[in-house]
Amino acid sequence: MNSTRLAVWGDPIAHSLSPALHAAAYGVLALEWEYGRRQVSAPAFREALASLDASWRGLSLTMPLKEAAFRAAATRDRHAELSGAVNTLLLGTEPTGFNTDVGGIVDALAENGITAVGTVRILGAGATAASALLAAAELGATRADVRARRPEKAAGLVALGESLGVRVTADLIHAPVERVELTLATLPSGTDLDASLAGRLADGGGALFDAAYAPWPSALASAWGGRSVISGLGMLLHQAVRQIRIFHHGEPLEPLPDEGRVLAAMRAAL
Known part of the structure; x- marks a missing residue:
């Protein structure tokens, strides 16, 4: 067994491409x-985390563990604090939490x-969605229209937007829409949107x-037709690069040695 161990945790997890990327x-x-x-x-997370020994260096967290990881982190980076989500734990005497999804979206x-x-x-x-809003703010967005099946769940996004200087409004996903420059879809994989709704959003x-x-x-990508479409693989790739920086030297913004070769190898593994 190797002396340094890491893993991605989530539920489900069999589909994850993170092991190949790392x-x-x-x-x-x-x-x-x-x-x-x-x-x-999520209910098993705290016990599982407590069971890890000193050979463990870090964890990547996917759904539904990002909020539990946030609570488990002793300290957190700015993106984690603002979003309330941690997708990376650097383990040690006390776990440090990071949210690399924000930078992954910006980079993609x-x-x-x-x-x-x-x-x-x-x-x-x-x-x-919170990570998407943070990414949009970093790109200079001043207005964000949040659409969800339960708009009341967006109250936290409205408050986050206010702290970022972004005016956030929330409505039902089926409500009429106005023109925007960019749509950031954070719906679960496999979400089935009817063609008429997808077309209106496009x-x-x-x-x-x-x-x-x-x-x-x-369904959304198909509805967008010939318009510009960016898949989540770009976010997956670039957030993983930032994770590996953290695991390697503790800083998500400091490049890895020979990072160009690293990125090319990771892209080939997708």
Whole structure:
């Protein structure tokens, strides 16, 4: 067994591409680290975390564990504090929590030529929606239209927007929509939207960033037709790069050694 262990936890988890991404990066970096996956439910998280020994360096967290990881972290980075979600735990005497999803969205959009935006629509009101709002704010957004099946769940996003200087409004996903520059979809993978609704969201929806990537194309991506569409694989890739920086040297913004080769190997593993 390797002396340094890491893993991705979530429920479900069998579909996760994180082990392949991390293995590719560790190969380039010549790190003999073991990165696995484990199905852990939200109620079982605290006990599972407490069972880890000193050989464990870090964890990647996916749904439904981001809020539980936030509570477990002794200290957190700014993105984690603002979003209330942690997708990366650097373990040690006390776990440090990070949210690399925000930077992953920003990097994925930049890779597709989107580096500034004024108006956005966010579909969904969960943890990933908070990361999407933070990413939009970093790109200069001043207005965000949140659409969800239960708009009352967006109260936290409205408050977060106010703290960021972004005017956030919330409504039913089926309500009439106005034109925006960018749509950020944070709906669960496999969400089935009827064609008429997807078409209304696409009309005047600007470019589409869809956090989902399996199955692909999603119902929304299909409705967007020839318009600009960015799948969640870009976010998955770039948030993982930031995770690996954290696991390697503790800083999500400090590049890895030979990061160009690392990124190329990870992209090839997708």
